[in-house]
Amino acid sequence: MENRAKNIIGKVDVPLLGLFLVLVLAGLLTVYSGSFSEESPQIYSLDKAYGKQLVWITISLIIGVLILTLEGSFIRNSAYIVYGLVTLMLLIVLFMPAIKGAHSWFKIGGFTIQPSEFAKFATSLAIAHFLSTTGVKIQETKTKMIVFFLIAIPGFLILQQPDPGTLLVFFSFIFVMYREGLSGNILLGMLFAIIIGVMAIFFKASEANVNVFGWVFAANYLYLFIILIATVLIHFGITYLVMPRYRGKKYIINIAGGTMALLLVFSCNYAYDTVFKDRHRDRFEVMFGLKLDRKGVGYNSYQALSAIGSGGPAGKGYFKGTLSNDKYKHVPEQSTDFIFCSWAEEWGFLGSFLLIILYTAFLIRIIMIAERQKSKFTRIFGYCTASILFFHYMINIAMVIGLAPVIGIPLPFFSKGGSAILGFSIMIFILLRMDSERKDVLR
Template sequence: MARRISIWKYIDKYLLVLYLILLLGGFLTIYSSSYDGSISVDKFWGSSTGKQLVWVIVSIFLGFIVLLIEGSFIHNSSYIVYIIVLLLLVGVLFMPAIKGAKSWFQFGSFSIQPSETAKLSCSLAFARYLSSINVKFQDFKTRLSVVVLLSLPAFLIVLQPDPGTMLVFISFIFVMYREGLSGNILLIGLFAIIVTVIGVFLKASETSFDLFGANFSGNILFGMVLLLISIITFFIIKFFVLPRYRKEKFYRLAIVTVIGIVISLGVNHVYDNVFKDRHRNRFQIMFGIKEDRTGDGYNIYQALSAIGSGETTGKGYLKGTLSNDKYKHVPEQSTDFIFCSWAEEWGFIGSLLFIIVYLATLIRIVMLCERQRSKFTRIFGYCVASILFFHFMINIGMVTGLAPVIGIPLPFFSKGGSAILTFSLLIFILLRLDAERKVVLR
């Protein structure tokens, strides 16, 4: 009992309060987005908002149960949780499709989405493996094992298909960098992303050039430019870099050149043969190449009009119209586009306050990570921060038209039981592990 009292004493109150603020703000926004002024107590619990409140209560209850569990049990059960979730991801593929995806187990009026819990299981297994004795991230075997560990659930999620959730696994690269991933690899990854974006833009805009009497697509010419730059760089290294450094420079140049050319030339094939018409339309809308206010661009334009209508101070709580489900103006206004409801009712000032609270939460998590003696806790904490940051960045970008619509929920705000439970458990497990930092070294 004395041990548990000391653990409660060391629970980080700042992070707990920030979590509760976000959770309360999220539920009130969901309630407002579906409010029609006529919901009775009897009908409330049968509504989607009532079900969300049940999930909120369950999440908080299970979260406080987690605070009573020994950190050693969490550490030792990491691989077991990972395997169980993998089996669930396999099993869900045999379930009936809902909205075109086999992502849910249905239990009456409630459903569970295993792909959401995969974020938790991978964070635990990832932290457990990298914190093991004699495991160094600089070793090739370790890196390969990490790739396999993350790729298995990601592959199963793609089969559902749920590409939005699969992309969340990219966020683990931030944790890898913190644990020793070379900055050069991170820069190469950034270079690949930039080349991909440029390539998609050139293809989406159908850019072409006439050169030497022949017509070249934008990506073909882009690949030629990259090759020319690489050749020039090769001679610069050869004549201006000391001999003992040349081999390493040539090696990096070769990798960057191959990646750049393969991506620039491969974008054409992927864009034409892999992407569907709706994907191509969304890219064209995102890049401002065309407008489609009644088709694939409908969600974005409606979302922007709802956000803009809030102006500086907003319309007030329960006074939103464009983002209210009753008027059917913004699709998915309580899930992927929940930020529209908040922005319409609280305006620019309220939106800025939300961003400040969310960033404060991320900063607090990082502060908790950096004060750990336990490598397992530090790595798990960075997994939590990276996942939340990725969700926040993509969702806000998606709603404001800066990123394509890929179905990424806003943590603690978007409606969805599996998501709110997963994000809550991530926070509470971190709180539990952090609370024992002064008495346990793992």
């Protein structure tokens, strides 16, 4: 037993574990600074955010160590069971009383548990297991469909809570698919779809009118028209530039793409009018700069940017923040989604730049680990981990520094929230465990 423990510890990837611990510690310190009060300075207080956070971190590390003692094959074989259990939790949580308008939490004593955080690693396990099964090929439509359902089932349940932020994270699995051989055209197509969709919403939100030779159009109609023209132009382009024998397929792709684009714009317009609520519409308007509203919807963003900007090159110093902490509360949700503000305010550009470097290094290390696996399961799981963490990191920071609309997802290891830290830790420790036996097992 002793030998075995030594064995595992000796093989654990130290850079990843080190980066993980640094990020967790930095996160804890930031939560501590943000909710510190002179009246009760002790760090171990369950009434305070940092007290709870410390408890959750401790639990996470204990579970993490337990995971390190598990057999890799056991983890792999439990993948569907874990996936099933978490999906069940997602179903049950919908019947729990709503907190802040969402049925996302189980409430146990003073602690709340958010199963959607566990869905991330559970789904990763399930996908990794499925795709690494012998004979499964990503190129096959059947495989794609199964993977789609593996993602869509928890995704659908999460949407019912509703928690669109977390749902968004599930889109990150597309990167994994790409790595595992999914056609790049699909990724490219999605990228185009996002650009076209965002522009559609932009024109819709701007409610601008365009004057064309005395004819006044709403800008979004003109946009539709342009897409139509583009399709036609591409059609002629194909006629003149492509050799006849390849034309047929290109024509079909072009017409299909153009039709899809038009449909996308129509559905964006439709969604904007009917599905979106005013608050969503306002967020888009603020993000597009159509509205500079520092009191209403733009408030969060305005306060967050003020806090970050006020940090200056070197920051105000630990405990010296004046905007993003519990005492002044200028930045809303500073301990959760906007925790980066606390960090950036106290440590300035040096600190915030160091943090994004740390994150980047952390993500690169995960990908490096994934790439060195002989085991397909571990590689896929590693990519899942990297993709999910990257999505979180990208969307959260972009939102906080005003490059994306306000979407409520946490910054991994930093944001207060027990389930999140536990879920991410489990992911990292599973990866560490799987990685540690990469030389032992051929799979």
